[in-house]
Amino acid sequence: MKKALISGISGQDGSYLAELLISKGYEVHGIVRRASVSNTRRIDHLLHPGEMRGEFLQLHFGDVTDSSRLAALIDQIEPNEVYNLAAQSHVQISFHEPVHTSEVVALGALKMLEAVRNAGAGHTRFYQATTSEVYGNVNISPQDEKTPFHPDNPYACGKVFAFHQVRLYREAYGLHASNGILFNHESPRRGHNFVTRKITRGLARIVAGRQDKLLLGNLDARRDWGHAKDYVEAMWMMLQQASGGDYVIATGKSHSVRDFLDTSFGLLGLDWSDHVDIDPKLLRPIDVNEFIGDFSKARQAFGWEPKISLQDLAREMVMTDLLHEDVDPAQFDL
Numbered sequence: 045m046k047k048a049l050i051s052g053i054s055g056q057d058g059s060y061l062a063e064l065l066i067s068k069g070y071e072v073h074g075i076v077r078r079a080s081v082s083n084t085r086r087i088d089h090l091l092h093p094g095e096m097r098g099e100f101l102q103l104h105f106g107d108v109t110d111s112s113r114l115a116a117l118i119d120q121i122e123p124n125e126v127y128n129l130a131a132q133s134h135v136q137i138s139f140h141e142p143v144h145t146s147e148v149v150a151l152g153a154l155k156m157l158e159a160v161r162n163a164g165a166g167h168t169r170f171y172q173a174t175t176s177e178v179y180g181n182v183n184i185s186p187q188d189e190k191t192p193f194h195p196d197n198p199y200a201c202g203k204v205f206a207f208h209q210v211r212l213y214r215e216a217y218g219l220h221a222s223n224g225i226l227f228n229h230e231s232p233r234r235g236h237n238f239v240t241r242k243i244t245r246g247l248a249r250i251v252a253g254r255q256d257k258l259l260l261g262n263l264d265a266r267r268d269w270g271h272a273k274d275y276v277e278a279m280w281m282m283l284q285q286a287s288g289g290d291y292v293i294a295t296g297k298s299h300s301v302r303d304f305l306d307t308s309f310g311l312l313g314l315d316w317s318d319h320v321d322i323d324p325k326l327l328r329p330i331d332v333n334e335f336i337g338d339f340s341k342a343r344q345a346f347g348w349e350p351k352i353s354l355q356d357l358a359r360e361m362v363m364t365d366l367l368h369e370d371v372d373p374a375q376f377d378l
């Protein structure tokens with residue numbers, strides 16, 4: 045039975061990846077941070093009630109900033125595949141917490157790589173969660189694996205550092221290590237303070253009468269939005285290749301925040317402009333105007349392509365958030 049270790053397993057992608065690997069017969073191990081209130085909500089269905097383990101999933105307390113703990117876990121588990129998904133992944137918060145963000149995003153990735161290398165784990169394959177944010181406002185469109193990096197926030201700077209460490213470990217030490225350069229991907233499990241989830245959750249709360257207004261920042265920004273479920277499959281596919289590499293994972297289509305508002309409010313027959321106000325505090329010191337990815341390399345190398353459309357993604361998110369607010373989605377023509 046293959047063994048996988050996932051950092052960031054309690055996050056959006058970690059939860060879908062754990063489900064995918066378990067469905068493929070893996071024994072999955074995950075690193076979780078100790079929190080005063082449980083942070084395993086997204087993976088509780090994979091665990092025995094009240095325990096840190098399930099039939100095919102075991103959780104271990106740890107933190108990617110703690111080298112000694114990472115080394116001990118790699119030694120103990122001897123994973124075939126390591127997926128480094130841990131991050132302070134919020135771009136705006138990275139402007140407020142640049143040092144902490146860099147410690148987790150940049151040094152955390154390096155510490156994971158070192159733990160794998162020092163274990164002499166020639167059989168261990170490594171996945172790094174790189175991001176389209178590495179391109180920033182590069183003004184070349186669409187972005188692919190050859191597009192120069194121009195990181196425009198502390199989070200993106202940390203991810204560029206980690207990208208090059210992964211490439212270096214591949215070239216210098218022969219590690220099977222891959223960078224998935226993933227463009228934005230969303231789901232009903234997306235954190236509440238990312239724009240798509242903030243919109244679908246805000247919409248559901250407005251319908252339920254629990255919220256009056258939805259406060260947003262830059263509505264003109266354009267993003268290439270896919271579904272997290274499709275994207276974790278690409279992570280796994282990268283590690284099944286004969287050697288490591290760097291791959292863009294995207295849909296090839298870009299939409300503005302305004303478009304996403306049109307789509308989600310439109311699903312319930314509402315006009316978002318009656319409910320949305322702009323809050324200047326939500327504007328960033330620099331924002332990236334547009335991301336749009338070219339995923340041809342991944343399609344050619346291992347046949348990956350996105351399956352879920354933005355319309356279906358928005359519908360799933362709106363329906364789930366309505367249910368969370370005890371509103372019956374059946375009353376709408378979804």
Ligand code: NAP
Binds near residue numbers: 053
């Ligand atoms: P997410 O929901 O914010 O999850 C981040 C995960 O990292 C959580 O499990 C979090 O644990 C964990 N974490 C944070 N700091 C840690 C630390 N010091 N040690 C160990 N774990 C730590 O992010 P996501 O959307 O699933 O994204 C997964 C990865 O892909 C991230 O690296 C992100 O930067 C990258 N990425 C995401 C996207 C996207 O659009 N979603 C696109 C490109 C790249 P807690 O639950 O305890 O907070």
Ligand code: G4F
Binds near residue numbers: 134177239331
């Ligand atoms: O949803 P967002 O916060 O995602 P952002 O900044 O694009 O970052 C996400 O995707 C990256 C991949 O490109 C990941 F690497 C990263 O970890 C994260 O998952 O914001 C999207 C856009 C931005 O232009 C932002 O300025 O929406 C705009 N926006 C407008 N109002 C808002 C809001 N963003 C947030 N979070 N909250 C708002 O109220």
